Amino acid sequence: MTELYLKYVLNGLTAALILLAFFFLLRGHLLPGGGFVGGLMAAAVVELAIISQGAVTVQRRVGRLLLPVSGLGLLTAVLAIVFGWPKSGTVFAPVYFHLPWLEVEFSTALAFDFGVFLVVMSVTSLFLLDLTLTRSARLEQLLDMEDMEDRSVGKEQVSPPS
C-alpha cells in the first residue's frame, strides 16, 4: 500500500515530526509536552514510514534497534534517578545544570523524561511494526537473511495468518 503522494512528502514530514518530537520533549518542563508526548510523536515517524515505504523496509532499517533502545531508555531513567544519590543521599534528588552558551536549563528530570521518551517511542514503534508485519513470503525472505542458517527449515513452516 505504498502511496505515491506519501513518497513526496515523506522526507519533509519525517524531519518536521522528529524536530517536533524533540521540541515537545525539551519544553516539557515548562509548557505542555514531555517525554510521553514526544515519544508518541516519534513513533508517528515510524508509522509514517510504515505506510509510505512498507513494514518490511522499516523492519530492515530500524527493526532490530527497537528493543535495545527501550532498554537504553530504562537505563537512562535509572541513571537519572540515582544521579543525585551520592550528593544528597536520596534517589530522585533533582540536579540542575546551567550551560552558559544555551538558554535551556538541563536537569535530571529532563534526563528521566528522555528515558520515558525512548521507551515510549521504541515500544510503540515495535507494536506498530510487529502488528503490521505479516507472515508474507517477503518477510520470510527478510528474516532468513537475518539468520541464514535457518533458511532451509523455515520455509515449510510458513502459513498464512489465521
Added chain:
Amino acid sequence: MLLGSLAILSLTGLILWRTKPETTRLSAWFGAAVPLAILGWIWRRTDMADDPYHEHWAWLPSLNLDLTFGLDGLSLLFTVIILGIGAAVVLYTHYYLEGDPRQGAFYLFLFLFMASMLGIVWSDNVLAFFVFWEGTTVTSYLLIGHGFSATASQRGARNALIVTGGGGFAMLAGFLLLGQATGDWTFSAWNATPPTRVDDTTTVALVLILLGAFTKSGQFPFHFWLPGAMAAPTPASAYLHSATMVKAGIFLAARIHPAFGDHPAWLPALVGFGAVTCAVSGVLALTKTDLKGMLAYATLAQLGLLFVALGQSGKAALVAAVVGILAHALYKGPLFLSAGMIEHATGTRDIRRLAGQARPLWTVSIIVVASALSLAALPVWGGFLSKEYLLDSLLHLADSAWIAWLGLIGALIGSTTFVWLAIAFVHRIFLRREPDTAVDRTHQLHPPAVTMVAGPMALAVIGFTLPLTLDRLFQPLVQGAVSAVAGEMQSVHIHLWSGFNAVFLLSLAALAAGTGLYLLGDRALRVLHRGVDRVPSGDLLLDRTLGLAARGASWISHGLQDLSLTSHVSIVLGSAVLVVVLVANRLGSLFNPSDLRLVAESPVALWLEGTILLLSLMAALTVLASNNRLAPIIALSVVGLNVTLFFVLFAAPDLALTQLLVEVLVFVLIILILYKLPAAQPPRLPPGHKIRNIGIACITGAFGFVLVLLASGRPRFEPISNEMIRATWLDAHGAANVVNVILTDFRGFDTFGEMTVIAIAGIGVYSLVRAYRFRPRRSRASE
C-alpha cells in the same frame, strides 16, 4: 560469625556448582572440609558456661524481621549434627553421583539447604525462623526432584513441598498470632516470659505452630510424604530425611518447650500424636521391602518417640529427647548411606533380592552392624539409653496422666519393630545364603571406594563409641541442650546402667518380641500386608485432591475464557461494573444532586460544546448502524477526536496532545491491520448473544456516565493538585508544567514502574508475534 558462616556455605555451594565437581575428587574433600572448618570455628568461639553467643543484624525492623542469631545448648547440638553429618554426606555424594553432570547443582542445593537448616537452629527471631524454614522446604524440593526416576521423584518432591509448605504457613500464622498478642517476636522473649494466661489466642497459636512441627517431622496423619520423598538420591535422604530436615519439627517443639511446656494442650498433643505415629509407622516399616522405605518409616517412628519425650517436662524425658536426637542422627544417617552403598554396589535396594553380602561388602557390613546395635536399642548403645530415660519418665507420669499409657504402648510397639528391622538388615543382607527372589545377575558387583565408606564409617564409629563418650566428650553438649529445652540450668550426668528394674524389663520384652516376630517369619507379615493394603494411603488421597483441584480450575477457566473475544470483553466489563455496584452505597453518600449544575462560561462555549456532543453522538450511532469494518473504526476515531476537543476546551493541553497522538496512531494501525485481514464477513451472532452484548454495553455506558457525574460533583476533600501546584512553583526551578513535574518528580517511581511495564509489554509483543521464527530451530533440536 554465624551470618558469615551461612555466607561461606552458600558460596561453597556456588563454587562447587560452577567447577564441575564430578570431574575431580578434590572438590568432594574441599566441600567436606568447609562444614568441618566452620564447626571447629564455632566450637572454639563458644563458651557454654557463659552467656550464650548472640549476634544481631537489622533486616526489616519495620516488619519486626531481624536476623537475631543465638547459640544456646540446643542450637549447638543441632549445629554439630548438621555440620558433622553434612561433611560426611558431602564426601559421600561425590561417589554416589559418580559422573553425574548435574552433581554440581546437587551440591549447590545441598549447601543452600545446609545454610537454611543452620538458619533455623540459630534464628531467635520467629519471622527469620520462618524464612529459613521455608528455605529448607524449597531446597529439599529441589533435592528430592534430582532423583533418577523422573515421575516418582517429581511426585515425591511435590507431595513433600505441599505438606511441609502448607504446615509452614500454618506455623507462620501461629507465630503472627502469638507475636501480635505478646508484642515479642523472638523465641527467647517468649521463653523468658511464658504466656501465663491460657486463652484462645495462645491455644490456637500453639495448635498452628505444632501443625508446622508435625508436618515437617512427618507425624501421623502427615506421615506419607517422607516415604514418598525416598525417591531422592540417597545422600539427600540420609541428610534431609534422617538427620536434619525432619528434625526441624522436633527442634521447633524443643525451642518453644520452655514457653508452652505447661500449656494444658501440650502434653496430650505431643504424646498422643507421637505415640500414634510411632506405632503406625513402626508397623508400616515391617511391610516395606525397599531398604530406604523401611528406614523412612523407622525414622518417622523414631521422630514420634522424640515428640513423646518432648511432650513431658521432667528432666529424664528431656535427656531422652536430647540423647535420642544425637543417637538417631548417628545411627540412621549411616544406615541410609549404607543402603545407598548397597544399591550402588549390587544394583538393587530390595531386601528380598539381597543375600550373602557380608564378604564382598564387608566395610558396609561393619557400618550396618554398628548402627543396628543402636537401632535395636541393645544395652548400652545410644538408642537404648534414650529409650530407658523415656520409659522411666513415662512410667512416672503414668500415675497422673492416662495419656502416658498411650505413649508407653506406642513406644513399645515402635521398639519392637526397631528390633525386627535391625535383625532383618543384618541377617537378610549379609548373613543368609539365598535371597527370597531371583537376583539380577547382570549387575557387576561394584564395591564402594574407600573414600565413599569414610563418611558413614566415621559416623558409625562415633555412634558405636557413644556410650563411652556421652558422659565425657558430649556431656557439655547434652547438658547445654537439656538446659535450653528445660528453660533453666540443669546438671546432667548419664548413667549407662540404671539397674535391673521395671524399665529394663520392658526393654527386654520389646527385644524378645522383636526377635520372636522375626523368627515367626513372613507368615505374621502377610496378615499385616493384607490389612495395610486396605487402607488408602495419604499419598493417594493427596493425589486425588490435587486432581480435583486441577479439574475445578480448568472448569472455571474454560467457563470464563472461551475462544470468543466478545464474551471475553463482556465478562471483563461486566465484572468491573459489578465490583463498583457492590460498593455503590458508599459512593452514593458522596453524591449530592444539588451539586450538579450546567455551567457554560459564554454562549459561544455552550454552542461549541453542544456541537461537539452532537458530533460524538452521531459518530456513536454510525458505529451501531454500519455493518462493515471500516466505518465503525472511522466513526470511533471521530469520537476520540471530539474528546480531544473537549480537553482543549477545558484547558488540558497535555491530555489533548496525548489523546490526539494516540488516536492517530491507533487509527492508522487498525487500518493497516484491516488491510491484511481476509475479506470475509464476520459470522452472524445468535440473537441471544446480541441481546447480551447490548445489555452489557448499555450497563457499562450508564455506569461510566454515573461515575463521571459523581466525580464532577463538588469535591469533599481538598484536591491534592493544589499542593502540587504550590510545590511546583516553589521548588521545581521555575518549571511551569505541573503535569510534567508530577510525572517526572512527584510520581517518579510510578512513571518508572509504568515504563518498565511498557518495556515488558514490548518484549511480550515481540516474542509473541515473532515466535514462529524459532519454531524450526526447536523442531530440529528435538529430532
